[in-house]
Amino acid sequence: MPEAPPEPLLAVEHLGVRFGALPAVRDVGFALNRGTTLAIVGESGSGKSVTCLSLIGLLPASAMVTGTARLEGTDLLSATERELRRVRGRRVGLVYQDPMGALDPMRTIGSQVREPLLLHLGMRRRDANARAAELLGTVGIPSPRQHLRAYPHELSGGMQQRVVIAMAIACEPVLLLADEPTTALDVSVQAQILELLTDLTERLHLSLVIVSHDLSVVAGMADRILVMYNGAVVEEGPADRIFAHPEHPYTRGLLASIPDFAEDPDAPLTGIPGHAPGPGEAVMGCSFAPRCPHCFERCTQDEPELTETAGGHRAACWLASPSVRAPAGNP
Amino acid sequence: MAVFILKRAAQAVPVLLGVTILVFAILQLIPGNPAQILLLGTGATPAQVAQLDRQLGLDQPVVLQYFHYLGRLLTGNLGYSYVTQQTVTSEIASRLPFTLSLTGAALLVALLVGIPLGIIAGLRSGGLVDTLATGVSVLGVAVPYFWLAILLILVFAVKLGILPVLGTGSPAALVLPAVSLGWGYSGIITRLLRNGLIEAYQRPFILVTRAKGLSGWQLLWKHGLRNAIASTVSVVGLQIGYLLAGSVAIETIFGRPGLGSFLVQSIQEKDIPSVQGIVLVVALVYVGVNLVVDVLHALIDPRIRRAVSV
Numbered sequence: 001m002p003e004a005p006p007e008p009l010l011a012v013e014h015l016g017v018r019f020g021a022l023p024a025v026r027d028v029g030f031a032l033n034r035g036t037t038l039a040i041v042g043e044s045g046s047g048k049s050v051t052c053l054s055l056i057g058l059l060p061a062s063a064m065v066t067g068t069a070r071l072e073g074t075d076l077l078s079a080t081e082r083e084l085r086r087v088r089g090r091r092v093g094l095v096y097q098d099p100m101g102a103l104d105p106m107r108t109i110g111s112q113v114r115e116p117l118l119l120h121l122g123m124r125r126r127d128a129n130a131r132a133a134e135l136l137g138t139v140g141i142p143s144p145r146q147h148l149r150a151y152p153h154e155l156s157g158g159m160q161q162r163v164v165i166a167m168a169i170a171c172e173p174v175l176l177l178a179d180e181p182t183t184a185l186d187v188s189v190q191a192q193i194l195e196l197l198t199d200l201t202e203r204l205h206l207s208l209v210i211v212s213h214d215l216s217v218v219a220g221m222a223d224r225i226l227v228m229y230n231g232a233v234v235e236e237g238p239a240d241r242i243f244a245h246p247e248h249p250y251t252r253g254l255l256a257s258i259p260d261f262a263e264d265p266d267a268p269l270t271g272i273p274g275h276a277p278g279p280g281e282a283v284m285g286c287s288f289a290p291r292c293p294h295c296f297e298r299c300t301q302d303e304p305e306l307t308e309t310a311g312g313h314r315a316a317c318w319l320a321s322p323s324v325r326a327p328a329g330n331p
Numbered sequence: 332m333a334v335f336i337l338k339r340a341a342q343a344v345p346v347l348l349g350v351t352i353l354v355f356a357i358l359q360l361i362p363g364n365p366a367q368i369l370l371l372g373t374g375a376t377p378a379q380v381a382q383l384d385r386q387l388g389l390d391q392p393v394v395l396q397y398f399h400y401l402g403r404l405l406t407g408n409l410g411y412s413y414v415t416q417q418t419v420t421s422e423i424a425s426r427l428p429f430t431l432s433l434t435g436a437a438l439l440v441a442l443l444v445g446i447p448l449g450i451i452a453g454l455r456s457g458g459l460v461d462t463l464a465t466g467v468s469v470l471g472v473a474v475p476y477f478w479l480a481i482l483l484i485l486v487f488a489v490k491l492g493i494l495p496v497l498g499t500g501s502p503a504a505l506v507l508p509a510v511s512l513g514w515g516y517s518g519i520i521t522r523l524l525r526n527g528l529i530e531a532y533q534r535p536f537i538l539v540t541r542a543k544g545l546s547g548w549q550l551l552w553k554h555g556l557r558n559a560i561a562s563t564v565s566v567v568g569l570q571i572g573y574l575l576a577g578s579v580a581i582e583t584i585f586g587r588p589g590l591g592s593f594l595v596q597s598i599q600e601k602d603i604p605s606v607q608g609i610v611l612v613v614a615l616v617y618v619g620v621n622l623v624v625d626v627l628h629a630l631i632d633p634r635i636r637r638a639v640s641v
């Protein structure tokens with residue numbers, strides 16, 4: 001099928017997650033092409049981690065997940081635990097926030113990096129050890145052989161995160177999920193880890209989903225950006241378009257809270273005032289309305305749907321919707 | 332590791348010294364003086380009492396007496412029983428095996444019951460098994476040994492007649508005492524292990540490790556248990572005093588000639604050197620067990636090894 005557009009590596013449709021009666025994620029959808037990077041951005045509690053973890057079935061048992069997420073055609077959300085175990089660590093790797101807690105403190109770095117190799121590739125111990133050392137080298141850990149015998153507490157946070165990345169790419173997965181991989185790290189180390197991730201995606205032809213609450217973190221690396229608010233997607237599109245023409249007031253707020261992007265002198269530099277509705281807190285209309293500087297009558301009555309505004313760029317805002325022209329004051 | 336063991340053993344020395352001071356103080360604090368107790372009912376004259384005082388060194392300053400006492404202890408001399416005139420060391424040595432076999436068997440019962448219950452309760456916290464295990468362990472801790480012992484005797488020995496009550500010969504005779512003594516301790520182990528597992532499973536590395544594709548059992552076996560045990564093993568060691576204290580009641584009820592019943596008997600007979608000797612030996616066992624437990628802890632948890640050996 002030479003003419004057909006390339007099938008996305010991962011296609012998520014109508015993903016919903018609820019904990020009991022409380023919805024955490026509502027109708028999330030996106031597509032991720034091979035070798036590209038998608039950034040999921042939003043404030044704390046917007047559902048970024050839940051979205052990521054639902055893909056590999058690692059939410060607590062109390063989570064009820066609906067929708068589909070096809071990885072190379074197979075739906076992960078309806079997969080059995082046994083099937084998912086062959087996906088985790090083999091085809092999808094996870095890099096997690098809080099690197100200081102992401103490794104088992106009781107076991108050596110070597111045994112933890114060998115683990116997926118023994119498990120999925122059936123390597124013998126010797127070969128796994130050699131491969132583990134190689135992996136530590138790949139993620140930029142000096143004297144890998146020695147570090148195989150080290151324990152997590154003997155490494156800095158940045159080094160521990162490199163080990164986590166080494167574990168995640170050990171079996172050459174097609175997809176890497178990185179949930180706030182740099183949040184807990186020093187600024188200088190943050191940049192190094194982001195650079196490593198960018199570098200790895202290119203070298204290993206990995207697709208990457210990177211989660212952050214900070215747009216500036218993902219500015220240099222994302223091909224597409226998905227902005228989440230209150231468990232739903234409010235804007236999604238190519239990264240350059242989102243930075244150049246953000247459609248949703250929330251995205252603009254996020255951009256304005258990055259000093260470099262603060263073009264609007266009136267926008268506060270310290271985030272968006274107010275806070276998102278709590279879980280289960282019902283909001284009529286647009287859930288961003290209470291905090292939106294452009295809120296108008298319709299916003300508090302009808303919920304805006306995610307609508308395409310221009311080539312592959314979608315936003316859920318009445319002002320962005322091409323069918324409704326904004327009243328006076330539309331920026 | 333050798334450094335760790337040496338350092339840890341060195342820490343035990345002041346504890347043991349403190350114990351000797353307390354044990355020595357028993358002698359000073361009881362009313363009347365030892366010579367009077369010894370010669371009680373023999374119609375001894377005050378002069379005879381004073382002479383025995385001198386013989387026993389009781390006319391010397393207390394501090395000096397303590398150092399003499401300590402010196403004797405270091406040569407393994409615990410004194411002579413007022414009652415049997417035998418060395419306290421030999422009296423204790425003949426009874427220690429009964430206490431060690433009882434506490435050992437009770438520990439085995441506690442581990443065999445406590446570990447599986449703790450694991451199931453921890454993994455299925457809030458579930459039916461957890462509730463049951465919690466109930467059983469609360470009951471285990473709350474019910475006094477003697478009550479449980481009597482209940483078990485009534486059911487298994489008197490009603491069903493399948494297990495002996497008295498006697499020390501057959502292993503079967505150890506079952507009821509060991510279960511009576513170990514039950515409460517199994518409750519402690521269940522609680523500690525359950526909470527340790529729940530706490531461990533909340534840590535991010537569990538999620539990251541699951542994301543490598545491990546099955547639930549692999550995760551538990553390779554990561555969960557070890558972390559849970561690391562956080563609970565030292566408390567389990569401290570609680571071993573529970574078993575030692577309980578053996579006093581259990582040995583008396585089941586008529587086992589161990590240290591516990593010897594202690595009760597010695598107290599009743601005001602056999603001070605024997606009481607002192609037993610308390611010392613029990614303290615030594617307690618300190619020794621905790622030394623072993625701490626070494627185990629260090630073998631399990633690399634952070635402990637490092638913290639001490641640096």
Ligand SMILES: Nc1ncnc2c1ncn2[C@@H]1O[C@H](COP(=O)(O)OP(=O)(O)OP(=O)(O)O)[C@@H](O)[C@H]1O
Binds near residue numbers: 046048
């Ligand atoms: N185990 C859980 N039980 C109940 N609710 C949960 C659970 N995990 C997450 N939630 C809820 O789901 C919502 C989304 O949480 P999520 O962790 O995905 O946020 P996030 O965007 O990753 O935030 P952060 O930036 O703080 O990591 C939150 O309202 C949270 O309270």
Ligand code: SF4
Binds near residue numbers: 250288289290294316
């Ligand atoms: S729909 Fe209305 S309230 Fe919601 S973001 Fe757009 S302008 Fe603001």
Ligand SMILES: [Mg+2]
Binds near residue numbers: 049050179180
């Ligand atoms: Mg999160």
